[in-house]
Amino acid sequence: MTPKRRQRLILVLLLLAGLALAVFFTLNALKHNINLFFTPSQIVAGEAPEGVSFRIGGMVQDGSVQRSDSDLSLQFGVTDTAQAVTVKYTGILPDLFREGQGVVALGQLQDGLFVASEVLAKHDENYMPPEVSEALKQANKGKYSDTANEAKQ
Amino acid sequence: MPNATTSGGFWRWFHGFGSPPRFDAFARHSVPWLAGVTIVLFAIGLIGGLVYAPTDYQQGESFRIIYVHVPAAWMGMLVYVVMALAGAITLVWRMKLADAVARASAPIGAAFTFLALVTGSLWGKPMWGTYWIWDARLTSELILLFLYLGYMALTNAISDRQSAARAGAILALVGLVNIPIIHYSVEWWNTLHQGATVSKFDAPSIDTRMLIPLLVMALAYQFYYFTVLLMRVRNELLSSQRRTQWVQQLLVNEKIA
Structure with missing residues (x-):
């Protein structure tokens, strides 16, 4: 890699790092509005x-x-x-x-x-066939959807 | 510091592959194979997903839109990452091939993103109760579509190829920050869109019989992208270098063959 290219690469990386930082602070400040x-x-x-x-x-x-x-x-x-x-x-x-x-x-x-x-x-992120859901309900006495949601939090 | 053209290994491959005639030969020979694999994967994935995968316990048959929607959304992000990387290579190495890859990728990525937005919206109406909501996931995905469109508009508006390449590369790199935002939007903020199913650290929360067609579809989408990308890049290079000797030579050979 030539010195010139190295310089340009560093410039590109700096651009990305600066941008990521700026966006991070912006989103952090807007947290309540984005929720x-x-x-x-x-x-x-x-x-x-x-x-x-x-x-x-x-x-x-x-x-x-x-x-x-x-x-x-x-x-x-x-x-x-x-x-x-x-x-x-x-x-x-x-x-x-x-x-x-x-x-x-x-x-x-x-x-x-x-x-x-x-x-x-x-919608939650769980996908399963009806018979699997039935089996889980049997095993957990109908508590499946609760445990799935608790696990998410 | 070793000179790039004389140092071995990776750099020799990198610069060799970047040369338009070498790339053209590679693309010419691999496109038919890639296209064949794409068709086979789509057939397996679609039949597996739409016919053999079991129905969902809550959504019934409607969940099958996952086989179109989720790979499209993944590809929208993957293509953007490729475009931004190509942009970085354009800025640092001034490689013509990298710019051609970025330019060729933009419409494909925009199409994937558009497909993800439309299929998601059609699924959202019966499941959520609305076509659209301004939550963090949907909004950041819409921004991704605008980034693609903005990139295409910008690179086409500047007639000088080099300036267009550099301006587009910077735009692509700036937009790169949106990619982690899309992915983590469902974790960082509360949204209507559900969280990640497949790409999380513990086991995917989807039944294996449903997951396999989804992964096949994801692979099919990737092969589709590579096929179309190689075709478009080849076109781009041939047209931009039509006055060079190697293109003239190629034309002569094609006529004879």
């Missing part, structure tokens, strides 16, 4: 904004879904295993919505109740 949702713990601790729309993310609490008999409205608890927030929603739910699954809901806090205008299902 898509607030966790129930953050909301209970009062970190979420009041009077404006924001997103909440977590698991649908087991056994917490209460559907209305007359219309499409329902209530369910969203938890991050430490804290839980009750979410109210009227509308069509995505296919993957079920107890123990991740959800991200957009809405506002009203008297401690999260009134959602949109509910999205969060």
Whole structure:
């Protein structure tokens, strides 16, 4: 490698290092803006904004879904295993919505109740055939989805 | 310091391979083989993924879009890394072949990224409940598409080849910081997009019968990229060097043969 090329290589590496550092600091400063949702713990601790729309993310609490008999409205608890927030929603739910699954809901806090205008299902990174899922459920007494989500956190 | 042209081993190979006539001969002979392997791999991967892989316990048949979406997203990133490396070689060694590789890669990478975004969006509507959300993974992937398009626009806007090569190389290198951001976006921030399934340190959280077709598809995408890349680079070199002796000679030989 000639000295000139070596010099240019060092310049390229310096450019990359400087850029990576700049981007790191920028993203670090914007951390709160880049996060898509607030966790129930953050909301209970009062970190979420009041009077404006924001997103909440977590698991649908087991056994917490209460559907209305007359219309499409329902209530369910969203938890991050430490804290839980009750979410109210009227509308069509995505296919993957079920107890123990991740959800991200957009809405506002009203008297401690999260009134959602949109509910999205969060998919986890596990893929398996139905019979394997059944076998795991048998082995773990239906706790599969919980353990998978705990392992992720 | 040893001179590059006389020192042996790696550097001799590096500079030899970078010479357009040598590369042309290599590309001419390997493209048919690569194309054959690509077709076979796509056939195995698609039949394995769409017919033989079991359905998912939650998503049912819809999960099969993974066989198109995930390899496309991986390739979008891999092609970008190749482009940035070629850019670095262009800046440091001023090698014509490296610039040709970067230029030829950009539209292929853009196509992969576009495919990943479209298939992800089509899957997102029934599964998540929305076509699009501005979370860190989706946004950084969209930025990747814009980087490709920006690279293509920039290199085509400058008519002087050398300046175009250098400007494009710097843009490609600047955009390289986006690649780890795409990969780690699902870990660093909370997102709607799920975390990594295959490329994590512990065992992949996907059933083996589903994983094998996915890996075959990933390999098929790679061979497709190499095939198209060699064809495009060859085109690029032949057209930019059409006045040189070796291209003239090649044309004469082709006519005789």
